[in-house]
Each structure stands twice: as C-alpha cells, then as structure tokens.
Amino acid sequence: MGKLIRGLGLALALVTALAGTASAAPTEIRIGVALEPPTLDPTAGAAEAIDIVVYQNVFEGLTRIDENGAVQPGLATSWTISDDNLTYTFKLADGVTFHDGTTFDANDVKFSFDRISAPDSLNAHKEFYSVIQSVTVIDPLTVEFKLSKAVGRFLFDIGRGDAVIVAPESAATNATNPIGTGPFSFVQWDKGSRVVLERYDPYWGKPVALTKASFVFISDTATVTNALLAEDIDGTNNFAPEALDVFKSDPRFTVLVGTTEGETILGTNNKKAPFDNLKVRQAMAYALDRKAIIDGATYGYGTPIGSAFAPHNPYYVDLTGTYPYDPEKAKALLAEAGYPDGFSATLKLPPVGYATLSGQIIASQFAKVGIKLELINIEFAQWLQDVYTNHDFDLTIISHVEPFDIGNYANPNYYWGYDNPKFQALNETLNGTTDEAKRKELAIELQTIIADDAVNGYLFELAQTGVWNAKLTGMWKNSPIEGLVLRDIHWVD
Incomplete structure (x- = not known):
C-alpha cells in the first residue's frame, strides 16, 4: 500500500477552525492543510495527511529523510553494516523519552518492528519490512537487525513514516492520542477543524524554535487565500497554483515552488x-x-x-x-x-x-x-x-x-x-x-x-507550491517524502 494524495485545492474543513487563532505569538505557527488525517498513527494508515502532521514532528524513526531525500541519523546515531549487507547494528541515542515520560530504548525498537510484521498489523507497507528476519536487543542502546536478503534501500525504508518508533505503553491509542519521541507533542485534535502540537521541551535532539503548531483544515482555495491575506494562518505548503500570482507580488509572503x-x-x-x-x-x-x-x-x-x-x-x-x-x-x-x-x-x-x-x-x-x-x-x-x-x-x-x-x-x-x-x-x-x-x-x-x-x-x-509569511524561514521547498517537517521553521525579524 502507499501513502496517497496531495491536494492542490484545499478541501474539507470549517472556516470556524480559524476562530481564536488570529493573534498567534511569534513562536507559534498556524498552517493551512488540505485534508484532515483519518488517523494520527503513521504506522497504521495509508493517507499522506497523517504524515503531514506527525512525521518527524511527533514521531521519529531510526533514520530520517532530509529535504534532499538523503538518509540522516535519527533515533539511531550510527550504524554498521556487515559485508554481506544482511546484518545492521544500530547505536541508539541516549536520554530519549516518549512524550508520556517513558524511556526509549532498544526494546521499543524491537516492539515497533515486531508490531509491523504481526498478523494483525495495519501497516501500509508491511512488504518493505518483510525482509527483517530478526530484531535482537544487544543492550539498551544497541539493536541488531538481520535480513533474509540484501535490500538496497533498507536505511531509507526505516526512515519512512511507516517505520517510526512507538512504545508498547501507548501504541494502541496512537490513532487518536499519538505519543512519540519527536520535538513536538500532541495536544488536541478538534475533529473537522485542526490538530495542535506543542514543543516538547525534554526533547533529546536539537531544540526547535516553535513553541506551538496548529494544522488547520481549510475548505477551498478562496478560503485559504483569504486566511493568508488576513494573516489568520501563517502559511501552507501546498497552495492552489492558479492563485499563486496573488502572493508573488505581495512582499508579506514568500512563494516556494519545488518538487x-x-x-x-x-x-x-x-x-x-x-x-x-x-x-x-x-x-x-x-x-x-x-x-x-x-x-x-x-x-x-x-x-x-x-x-x-x-x-x-x-x-x-x-x-x-x-x-x-x-x-x-x-x-x-x-x-x-x-x-x-x-x-x-x-x-x-x-x-x-x-x-x-x-x-x-x-x-x-x-x-x-x-x-x-x-x-x-x-x-x-x-x-x-x-x-x-x-x-x-x-x-x-x-x-x-x-x-x-x-x-x-x-x-x-x-x-x-x-x-x-x-x-x-x-x-x-x-x-x-x-x-x-x-x-x-x-x-x-x-x-x-x-x-x-x-x-x-x-x-x-x-x-510543491508553498505560500508562507515572509518572516518565516526553514520550510522545505521540496517534498522528497510525505510530511511537513517543523524542526527548522522559525520566525525572523
């Protein structure tokens, strides 16, 4: 199965989602998005709308994919690969906690991949991980994967949203109350309206600048245009191209056109x-x-x-x-x-x-x-x-x-x-x-x-046709993987 759909016309939400958000602080951001996710668990759904909200924001994988589509260290800070490309040994970041305060370690990695391969798994890409023959906990910060055959893109595949690391204590409720290790924790989901995330201050990695991010579901091109012009939202990563000219000549906005x-x-x-x-x-x-x-x-x-x-x-x-x-x-x-x-x-x-x-x-x-x-x-x-x-x-x-x-x-x-x-x-x-x-x-x-x-x-x-407040920087111009990554976005004077 595959993650699906990218909307050029923003669709399906209430204008009332904007109520009460017009005066955001400089460290907060409100983003207009096309579709409401059917679930907030990226390991159990096929819609791109899930990853738009949670990928690399709430949930993280052993590796992560950057703006150029390259594999970078994630929860695994380093790894070694055997000569036959069948054994991967990962060293894990120390001092990582999930948003509920539970500790991340190699047992969570094993749990996450055993869950993907389970008979009742709802993972959208079980086939990517069917080559994993075993996941062995060597010690709390070391985990070994043995593959049944060599896979050229294995490090990329474990950096997808389908393979983020979840905890046994919270996995069952991630669909509506996602708990990960990322720089932002889930706050609320107003169905039909918005999802709100807040900065997770005990985050193990590089601190992020934003303190709050709201993903607002907006109905159509006219509505999102008006919301941007009125500064009721601060940007969107996927604006309708027919209306881009409105913003190209307005110095209040930055238009990013990528792939x-x-x-x-x-x-x-x-x-x-x-x-x-x-x-x-x-x-x-x-x-x-x-x-x-x-x-x-x-x-x-x-x-x-x-x-x-x-x-x-x-x-x-x-x-x-x-x-x-x-x-x-x-x-x-x-x-x-x-x-x-x-x-x-x-x-x-x-x-x-x-x-x-x-x-x-x-x-x-x-x-x-x-x-x-x-x-x-x-x-x-x-x-x-x-x-x-x-x-x-x-x-x-x-x-x-x-x-x-x-x-x-x-x-x-x-x-x-x-x-x-x-x-x-x-x-x-x-x-x-x-x-x-x-x-x-x-x-x-x-x-x-x-x-x-x-x-x-x-x-x-x-x-990818994004329209953003000109005082924002750090947004991805290109979209090599599903998601709207918040970690580098910040306001500038």
Missing part, C-alpha cells in the same frame, strides 16, 4: 473489462494530451511523466514519448480491441483540485475518441474504501506521493490489479541490489515495462 514525489495518474482497473485489454489501455494513453492537462489542472506547474517515477530521481528515464498524443491512433486501437464505437466508463474523483480539473479535461479528450466518462465526485474516505480497498472502480485520478513506490506495481493485489511476473521478478532483483549502477539499470527497465503496458495513464509530477 514532490507525487506521480499523478489516471488510475486504471487492470482486472476489469475493457481495461484488461492492452489495446484499450494503449488507446487511452494515446488519447491523453498531457500538455493540456498540465496547463488546465496545474496551471503549468506540473512536469509531464511517462511512467511511475519522479523526474528529479537519478534513476528517472523520460518515457513521455511512449504514447504521444494521437487521437486517430487511439481510435484505431479501440477498433482493433473490438470497440469501434468506443465505450462508457466511470471516473471516480477524490476532492482535490488537480483530480477534479484533470477529470474534466480527460473526459473531454476521451470523448473525442469515443470513450464516454461519467465523473463521480466522492469524499476521500469513500475513495479509500471504494477504490483503494474494494477496487470498485473503472478509472480514478490520484497522486502517489511516496518516494520510490514503483514497487507497488509488483503487487497484483494493489488497487489497479496489475499482475506481471516479469516485472515482479525484476523488482525483487532491484530490491536486493546494492550496486548503484545496476540499480539504475533495473529501475529504468521497470519504468519501461509499465509504460509499455500502459498500466495507468501517466499524467504529471506535482509541484
């Missing part, structure tokens, strides 16, 4: 007719005019993609020419597939701007080749239930924002139902390869396979 890991796709149910027919999927790929979609849905801020990989990744290969826009070729392929007059299908859209706008544009483009789409707008909770969990859909539009998530295509039970043994074997080889040149070669081959198979319609990579 994300958000591959936006026309998600396709490969197990359902007619989408189980390669020629139909190829026809849809030829019917997509990416430039028109990017101009209309992201106001030119998206980057075209031809497969499921971020263009800034060193393993990326440009496959946008695999199926160039060609409506006549699309019609011919539909006829070859037995649909000379096209067909009808549904397109389920979550409540975010890039999806609803892309859906309208794609419906118009598909109509030109005979594919008639019924647009169905649904709430995100329903999207998770219908599309992601029950696979009850024809087509959908979504951004997959988790880094290096091409491995989802190796899971035939993932929601788009792609089952290719060759791809699965190559992905397994990639996962066990540590040589960078070979990893890149394999990653390019994997990208090419799913592009050729037109598993999904590959549309664009989302940009």
Whole structure:
C-alpha cells in the first residue's frame, strides 16, 4: 500500500477552525492543510495527511529523510553494516523519552518492528519490512537487525513514516492520542477543524524554535487565500497554483515552488473489462494530451511523466514519448480491441483540485475518441474504501506521493490489479541490489515495462507550491517524502 494524495485545492474543513487563532505569538505557527488525517498513527494508515502532521514532528524513526531525500541519523546515531549487507547494528541515542515520560530504548525498537510484521498489523507497507528476519536487543542502546536478503534501500525504508518508533505503553491509542519521541507533542485534535502540537521541551535532539503548531483544515482555495491575506494562518505548503500570482507580488509572503514525489495518474482497473485489454489501455494513453492537462489542472506547474517515477530521481528515464498524443491512433486501437464505437466508463474523483480539473479535461479528450466518462465526485474516505480497498472502480485520478513506490506495481493485489511476473521478478532483483549502477539499470527497465503496458495513464509530477509569511524561514521547498517537517521553521525579524 502507499501513502496517497496531495491536494492542490484545499478541501474539507470549517472556516470556524480559524476562530481564536488570529493573534498567534511569534513562536507559534498556524498552517493551512488540505485534508484532515483519518488517523494520527503513521504506522497504521495509508493517507499522506497523517504524515503531514506527525512525521518527524511527533514521531521519529531510526533514520530520517532530509529535504534532499538523503538518509540522516535519527533515533539511531550510527550504524554498521556487515559485508554481506544482511546484518545492521544500530547505536541508539541516549536520554530519549516518549512524550508520556517513558524511556526509549532498544526494546521499543524491537516492539515497533515486531508490531509491523504481526498478523494483525495495519501497516501500509508491511512488504518493505518483510525482509527483517530478526530484531535482537544487544543492550539498551544497541539493536541488531538481520535480513533474509540484501535490500538496497533498507536505511531509507526505516526512515519512512511507516517505520517510526512507538512504545508498547501507548501504541494502541496512537490513532487518536499519538505519543512519540519527536520535538513536538500532541495536544488536541478538534475533529473537522485542526490538530495542535506543542514543543516538547525534554526533547533529546536539537531544540526547535516553535513553541506551538496548529494544522488547520481549510475548505477551498478562496478560503485559504483569504486566511493568508488576513494573516489568520501563517502559511501552507501546498497552495492552489492558479492563485499563486496573488502572493508573488505581495512582499508579506514568500512563494516556494519545488518538487514532490507525487506521480499523478489516471488510475486504471487492470482486472476489469475493457481495461484488461492492452489495446484499450494503449488507446487511452494515446488519447491523453498531457500538455493540456498540465496547463488546465496545474496551471503549468506540473512536469509531464511517462511512467511511475519522479523526474528529479537519478534513476528517472523520460518515457513521455511512449504514447504521444494521437487521437486517430487511439481510435484505431479501440477498433482493433473490438470497440469501434468506443465505450462508457466511470471516473471516480477524490476532492482535490488537480483530480477534479484533470477529470474534466480527460473526459473531454476521451470523448473525442469515443470513450464516454461519467465523473463521480466522492469524499476521500469513500475513495479509500471504494477504490483503494474494494477496487470498485473503472478509472480514478490520484497522486502517489511516496518516494520510490514503483514497487507497488509488483503487487497484483494493489488497487489497479496489475499482475506481471516479469516485472515482479525484476523488482525483487532491484530490491536486493546494492550496486548503484545496476540499480539504475533495473529501475529504468521497470519504468519501461509499465509504460509499455500502459498500466495507468501517466499524467504529471506535482509541484510543491508553498505560500508562507515572509518572516518565516526553514520550510522545505521540496517534498522528497510525505510530511511537513517543523524542526527548522522559525520566525525572523
């Protein structure tokens, strides 16, 4: 499973969330965010909205991912790796406490990873950690991992939100009362309104400047625009690009335009007719005019993609020419597939701007080749239930924002139902390869396979478009992993 969705149009909350927060102190911050998280436990949910609030803020992992996507020490201050890449020995930070005052040690690490692999685990990425053969406590500040096979990105994977360290005393209630080791502790969750965090002064690491952070759920672009202009909120990391010009010329604000890991796709149910027919999927790929979609849905801020990989990744290969826009070729392929007059299908859209706008544009483009789409707008909770969990859909539009998530295509039970043994074997080889040149070669081959198979319609990579009070600094321009990391944000004169 993967963390999902990045909203360009801010959605689904009450304007009343802003009440009483207009006069924040210089060490406090109020951030407008797109979606309310369904839970606050990142080890038990698939939504990016969870990590936006808690990743590296409330919860920490053995390693952490920085703004450039590099692995840094976290709760593990150092580590050694055996020559065969099967044994990792981690030295843990001393003097760390959870927010309830309980002590962090190697037993918590063992508990956290045993919990991920448990039969009743709700972890969104159990497959990343299935290679862990054993976790052994050597002493309170030393823990040893033995792997069943070498994994080239193991240190990255244990730095994801899925692998943060939790305590046995509080793990069961982290969904609504998260207790971690991070620089901020959870204070309150006003459902439909906001989540409030406060600085945890006994924090073991580098002290943070902010004393309080409120994540406010705001309804739409107009509302968040007004909230920013009125200084009812101090910023947002993901503002609607169509309205950025309002802030570019206003000296009160800083506009940050960076990259994300958000591959936006026309998600396709490969197990359902007619989408189980390669020629139909190829026809849809030829019917997509990416430039028109990017101009209309992201106001030119998206980057075209031809497969499921971020263009800034060193393993990326440009496959946008695999199926160039060609409506006549699309019609011919539909006829070859037995649909000379096209067909009808549904397109389920979550409540975010890039999806609803892309859906309208794609419906118009598909109509030109005979594919008639019924647009169905649904709430995100329903999207998770219908599309992601029950696979009850024809087509959908979504951004997959988790880094290096091409491995989802190796899971035939993932929601788009792609089952290719060759791809699965190559992905397994990639996962066990540590040589960078070979990893890149394999990653390019994997990208090419799913592009050729037109598993999904590959549309664009989302940009991160942040708008912040000009007196704030330390925000991440780029988003190499899910989360809105607060540790370096502070006010300046």
